[in-house]
Amino acid sequence: MASTEALLPVTSRQDPLSESRSDQIPETRRKRPIKVHLAVCSGLLLIALYVTLIVTHDGSTAQNGAKDETSTESRARLAGVSEKSNDRVWRLSGDGKTEAFPWNNTMLSWQRTAFHFQPEKNWMNDPNGPLFYKGWYHFFYQYNPNAAVWGDIVWGHAVSKDLIHWLYLPLAMVPDKWYDANGVWTGSATFLDDGSIVMLYTGSTDKFVQVQNLAYPEDPSDPLLLKWTKFSGNPVLVPPPGIGAKDFRDPTTAWKTSSGKWRITIGSKVNRTGISLLYDTTDFKTYEKHETLLHQVPNTGMWECVDFYPVSKTKVNGLDTSVKGPDVKHIVKASMDDTRIDHYAIGTYYDSNGTWVPDNPSIDVGISTGLRYDYGKFYASKTFYDQNKKRRILWGWIGESDSEAADVQKGWSSVQGIPRTVVLDTKTGKNLVQWPVEEIESLRLSNKKFHMKVGPGTVVPIDVGSAAQLDIEAEFKIKKEDLEIIFGEDSVEADEEFSCQNGGGSTVRGALGPFGFSVLADQSLSEHTPVYFYVTKGKDSKLKTFFCTDTSRSTMANDVVKPVYGSFVPVLKGEKLTMRILVDHSIVEGFAQGGRTCITSRVYPTKAIYGATKLFLFNNAIDATITASFKVWQMNSAFIHPYSADDL
Amino acid sequence: MKLIVMVMTMMMISEGSMIDQTCKQTPDFKLCVSLLNSDPRGSSADISGLALILIDKIKVLATKTLTEINGLYKKRPELKQALDQCSRRYKTILNADVPEAIEAISKGVPKFGEDGVIDAGVEASVCEEGFQGKSPLTSLTKSMQNISSVTRAVVRMLL
Numbered sequence: 001m002a003s004t005e006a007l008l009p010v011t012s013r014q015d016p017l018s019e020s021r022s023d024q025i026p027e028t029r030r031k032r033p034i035k036v037h038l039a040v041c042s043g044l045l046l047i048a049l050y051v052t053l054i055v056t057h058d059g060s061t062a063q064n065g066a067k068d069e070t071s072t073e074s075r076a077r078l079a080g081v082s083e084k085s086n087d088r089v090w091r092l093s094g095d096g097k098t099e100a101f102p103w104n105n106t107m108l109s110w111q112r113t114a115f116h117f118q119p120e121k122n123w124m125n126d127p128n129g130p131l132f133y134k135g136w137y138h139f140f141y142q143y144n145p146n147a148a149v150w151g152d153i154v155w156g157h158a159v160s161k162d163l164i165h166w167l168y169l170p171l172a173m174v175p176d177k178w179y180d181a182n183g184v185w186t187g188s189a190t191f192l193d194d195g196s197i198v199m200l201y202t203g204s205t206d207k208f209v210q211v212q213n214l215a216y217p218e219d220p221s222d223p224l225l226l227k228w229t230k231f232s233g234n235p236v237l238v239p240p241p242g243i244g245a246k247d248f249r250d251p252t253t254a255w256k257t258s259s260g261k262w263r264i265t266i267g268s269k270v271n272r273t274g275i276s277l278l279y280d281t282t283d284f285k286t287y288e289k290h291e292t293l294l295h296q297v298p299n300t301g302m303w304e305c306v307d308f309y310p311v312s313k314t315k316v317n318g319l320d321t322s323v324k325g326p327d328v329k330h331i332v333k334a335s336m337d338d339t340r341i342d343h344y345a346i347g348t349y350y351d352s353n354g355t356w357v358p359d360n361p362s363i364d365v366g367i368s369t370g371l372r373y374d375y376g377k378f379y380a381s382k383t384f385y386d387q388n389k390k391r392r393i394l395w396g397w398i399g400e401s402d403s404e405a406a407d408v409q410k411g412w413s414s415v416q417g418i419p420r421t422v423v424l425d426t427k428t429g430k431n432l433v434q435w436p437v438e439e440i441e442s443l444r445l446s447n448k449k450f451h452m453k454v455g456p457g458t459v460v461p462i463d464v465g466s467a468a469q470l471d472i473e474a475e476f477k478i479k480k481e482d483l484e485i486i487f488g489e490d491s492v493e494a495d496e497e498f499s500c501q502n503g504g505g506s507t508v509r510g511a512l513g514p515f516g517f518s519v520l521a522d523q524s525l526s527e528h529t530p531v532y533f534y535v536t537k538g539k540d541s542k543l544k545t546f547f548c549t550d551t552s553r554s555t556m557a558n559d560v561v562k563p564v565y566g567s568f569v570p571v572l573k574g575e576k577l578t579m580r581i582l583v584d585h586s587i588v589e590g591f592a593q594g595g596r597t598c599i600t601s602r603v604y605p606t607k608a609i610y611g612a613t614k615l616f617l618f619n620n621a622i623d624a625t626i627t628a629s630f631k632v633w634q635m636n637s638a639f640i641h642p643y644s645a646d647d648l
Numbered sequence: 649m650k651l652i653v654m655v656m657t658m659m660m661i662s663e664g665s666m667i668d669q670t671c672k673q674t675p676d677f678k679l680c681v682s683l684l685n686s687d688p689r690g691s692s693a694d695i696s697g698l699a700l701i702l703i704d705k706i707k708v709l710a711t712k713t714l715t716e717i718n719g720l721y722k723k724r725p726e727l728k729q730a731l732d733q734c735s736r737r738y739k740t741i742l743n744a745d746v747p748e749a750i751e752a753i754s755k756g757v758p759k760f761g762e763d764g765v766i767d768a769g770v771e772a773s774v775c776e777e778g779f780q781g782k783s784p785l786t787s788l789t790k791s792m793q794n795i796s797s798v799t800r801a802v803v804r805m806l807l
Contacts (some may be wrong), residue, residue: 102733102778149748182755203756262661301807306788337759403774404748404767405740446804476654 002513041566069441079109103557103606108410110609111586114637115443116398116467117141117166117416119156121409123148124414126250126305126380127395128155129189129199132388134223137163139395141170141416142186148407149426153183159224159643162439163393163419167643172228173201179213179235181206186305187213188382190254190262190284190321191568196220198284199228200264202249203235209245211235211392212266214284214549215530224643236285240277243268250305253384254281257320258351265294265302266333274300274334274366276308279356294332295356300366301338305380308332308356310349311424311432318423320385324351329424331432332356332365333373335380341379342396344432346424360430371431376499376549376565376600377401383422394420394434398587401551401561415587425596428570434595436582444471444633451629454515454619459525464632468520468585470599474630476577478512482624483543497538500548500566506530511537511623513546517615519583520554522608529554529603530618531581531590533569543570547579547592554603569597584635659787660800667691675715676794683795695805702799706768710741710793713772713788720784727779731805734775734785741768741792744763749803758806765803769796 009093106199117139118124128140136159143156157172171186180203187201199215213234239248247268253345261280268275276298278290305529310319319328333344345365347358363370373381374396381396396417400407407413421432448464464470498510506514516532519523530550538544548566555562569592571577580591590599608614619626667690669682680702684690687701717734720727749764772792776783783789 032650088780100773147744147747149744149764150757151748151751160709208755210756340803403737403740403770405737405771405774408740408744409736473716558777559770 001612005534021280031213037370047142047261047402070442075508103406103409105409105605107604107609108406111410111604112412113415113584113587115164115440115635116418116584116587116638117158118414119143120148120642121148122413123150123413124156124416125150125153125397125399126186127382127397128186128201130382130384130393130395131197132384133192133197133225136161136223137167137388137417138224138225139238142397143171145171148413148487149404149413156638157226158274162442163444164439165638166640167647168641169226169380169643172225173215173230175203177203177213177230177234178206179203179211180230182208184292185210186252186382187215187252188253189208189384191387197225198254200236200251200254200284202251205235209470210239212237212248212251214580231285233285235288236280237266240289242270242275245612247302252308253321254284254305256615257354258360260322263354265306265308267306269302270296272466273298274303274336276303276306276332276334280354290354292353292355293355295358295364295365297364298367300334300336302336303334303366303439304337305335305342306384307344307381307383309383309385311346311392311422313424313429314426316423316426317390318385318636320349320387324349328355331381332358333381334365334598336366339368340379341372341378343367344396345370345374346430346554349576355597359523372567373432374598374600375567376598377602378417378600379418392422393437394422396420396600397601398602402557402604403559404431406559406604418589419580420595420598425570427572429572429598432598434598435591436580436589440582443636443638445636447631447633449631450617452617452627454617454626454628456618456619456621456623456625457509459518460617462517462615462617462632464615464634466611466634467615468583468609470519470581470583470615470637472517472519472583472615473583473635474517474577474579474581474628476515476579476629478535478577478628479625479627482513485623498534498544498546500534500546500550500564502544503548503564505550505552505564506532506548506618506620509620511621512543513621513624514548515581515619515621515624515628516617516625518582519581519588520603520605520608521614521616522605522612523614525616527553527555527605527608527617529588529601531579531588531599532618532620533579533592534575535624543571543625545569545577547590547597547600548598549588549590550627550640551601551603554601557604557606560604565599565601567597567599569593582635653765656785665700666693667790670695670802670805671798673805674798677799680793680798682801695802699758699799699802699806700750700755701794703746703753703761703765705795706749706792706799707746707766709744709770709788709792710738710746712788713785713792714738714742716785722784724784727784728750730775730778730783733778737771737775741771753803753806762800762803762807765796765799769783769793772796 123144125142139158141156146152155173157169160166160168183204185202203213214231214236215228217225218229251266254264265276276294278294279287281287310323330349335342343366345358349356358364377397383394400413418436425431425433513534514532518528518530521528534546536544547569550564551562582589588601667684669679674680745764745768749761752760772789776789
């Protein structure tokens with residue numbers, strides 16, 4: 001999705017309703033005693049009116065008028081917030097040099113990925129209810145059967161033995177009940193003690209209220225779980241008092257409490273505070289709502305797709321969602337509606353009262369400088385516990401960054417990221433580490449190994465043949481002497497201000513970077529996507545490393561969003577700089593330091609396609625010589641196709 | 649009860665301040681107010697309702713522009729390629745962006761509405777660019793860009 005450059009002014013208006021009211025009708029206040037109340041009551045009543053207009057079901061009532069008054073102010077601040085969502089700002093180059101780009105079918109059909117999950121056509125968004133059952137990995141997803149834009153949402157379904165080779169199955173659930181007539185939305189699966197599956201999902205009712213519904217496999221003996229039954233008593237949860245009818249969605253997988261009950265959490269908001277509601281149940285049909293929340297963070301807006309799960313402090317395997325104890329930390333993750341960014345934080349869960357406290361409140365869930373699974377295009381993500389291989393696996397929705405006209409023309413929109421394992425980084429203890437599931441290595445075909453020294457200001461073509469489907473694993477070393485010189489030199493100043501987004505992209509040269517690969521490049525590098533490290537001299541003369549992807553020159557087309565993505569990546573003493581890159585046509589996934597920092601980008605070259613796609617290694621640093629050791633594999637297609645009897 | 653009814657009636661009359669309040673937070677106050685006041689639903693709409701009114705304006709403008717584009721094929725045959733591109737772009741606004749935005753806002757998932765509205769501005773810009781400075785549609789495409797950015801600001805208030 002591209003966005004116009006004409007954005008909002010950063011004015012922050014501080015006039016709550018009641019103030020403006022009194023300005024507008026002073027004379028009536030003097031004339032009629034009843035109207036003396038106007039200034040005071042008007043704010044409250046207007047809000048009551050507003051709220052009653054919004055509430056279409058009798059699920060919720062307005063709470064405190066005072067709370068809603070502050071919401072007008074914070075909405076003004078919203079105008080400022082949107083400015084920060086850089087990757088949704090898009091500039092049309094008005095210099096006349098770039099021609100407006102008519103996409104032709106050759107260019108568009110190249111964009112389809114070879115080994116990422118995407119339906120045969122049309123729109124997809126959130127991953128739903130992922131699970132492993134009777135030998136199959138199941139994947140469900142938000143799907144529009146009718147168009148290449150969001151709408152008419154149903155649950156798509158696919159299965160795989162290995163999380164890579166998917167087989168399309170018929171739709172799992174469609175909007176055929178009053179309680180999901182306007183949308184069968186996101187949900188999660190839970191395994192009960194007897195191994196049976198329950199699915200909780202959000203339905204948009206015939207009156208546009210968001211409710212939670214229960215569904216389960218019609219035939220548990222069917223390993224393909226083709227058919228699903230909706231509980232006759234649905235909905236099992238409706239928006240509670242104080243929660244908006246349209247602010248109640250995406251129930252999580254349940255976890256067992258010490259008292260033996262099941263517990264789930266559902267994201268919402270109260271004014272601008274993102275919250276996570278908590279419910280206990282024994283049968284998934286009736287629930288007790290907790291008075292307290294699992295967690296909340298002010299000024300983060302609506303929390304969508306909340307996820308809550310344990311990670312081991314010491315081991316590398318994943319944990320079942322119900323695991324608790326001293327060897328475990330808990331992750332709270334939410335998708336921020338306001339910024340389209342997934343954030344998570346690490347903390348401690350207290351089962352007895354259902355609360356969770358972050359280890360570091362300054363980077364709490366949803367804080368803009370907090371942790372993200374991915375610093376590129378990655379949203380509505382969801383994990384599940386894979387009991388087959390004892391892993392926790394992360395799915396993420398990767399939307400398009402092009403125009404909807406292109407999506408309509410090519411007939412599809414969105415892919416899923418390659419599923420990743422998620423564990424706590426036991427070395428830093430302060431972040432998660434993600435890595436593409438090992439099964440993806442089954443797609444590796446031939447490979448070439450390289451080892452080379454690259455001086456400052458050099459670009460090296462890497463001959464690997466076809467370059468649109470690649471798996472690259474690389475290690476970089478900065479020449480020791482160069483590092484020592486740079487440390488010693490006072491003239492090389494500490495680069496306090498660097499960030500990938502503000503660093504100007506890959507052409508801005510520093511002493512120690514940028515260096516990395518240019519993928520999806522054409523021979524003349526008129527189109528290319530650099531994935532790189534940028535090492536800076538931080539304060540105390542310590543090195544600070546950033547991992548970035550620069551899509552600003554990825555295409556000549558001007559109706560595409562082309563941000564520079566990335567973040568700081570922790571590099572511990574003695575570690576070499578490592579990166580892995582998966583290239584699959586219009587998607588690039590980069591992983592630095594074994595997955596400490598990950599970046600997913602969507603890229604739409606017009607020239608660097610088919611046989612013209614090339615790979616380059618580059619070192620744009622001013623001072624440092626880099627030694628690069630790397631392996632490049634050709635990646636096979638996953639040949640994702642509709643399930644047939646031959647697939648058994 | 650009488651007091652409440654009277655006060656509420658007074659508020660209905662000066663309900664224009666909901667439009668004022670909303671429009672103050674958009675990039676073009678005057679445009680916003682004139683668009684919303686020109687629709688009878690504007691005076692009693694909540695923010696969702698105001699957003700839907702604006703999306704309707706986008707739809708109307710897109711239809712008008714498509715009519716203009718169709719007329720230009722005969723008058724300016726040398727512009728065929730750019731007109732084809734514009735036709736495609738504006739059909740996207742009408743057939744994809746607008747329905748997506750209406751559904752999203754009605755159902756309370758405004759982020760997809762924001763996407764659709766932003767895209768309407770993008771499609772208009774791309775269409776305009778196709779004429780490389782000699783566009784016969786400039787006032788229409790500019791209008792779409794402006795309405796799109798105003799509408800986006802309103803939709804963001806729902807997030």
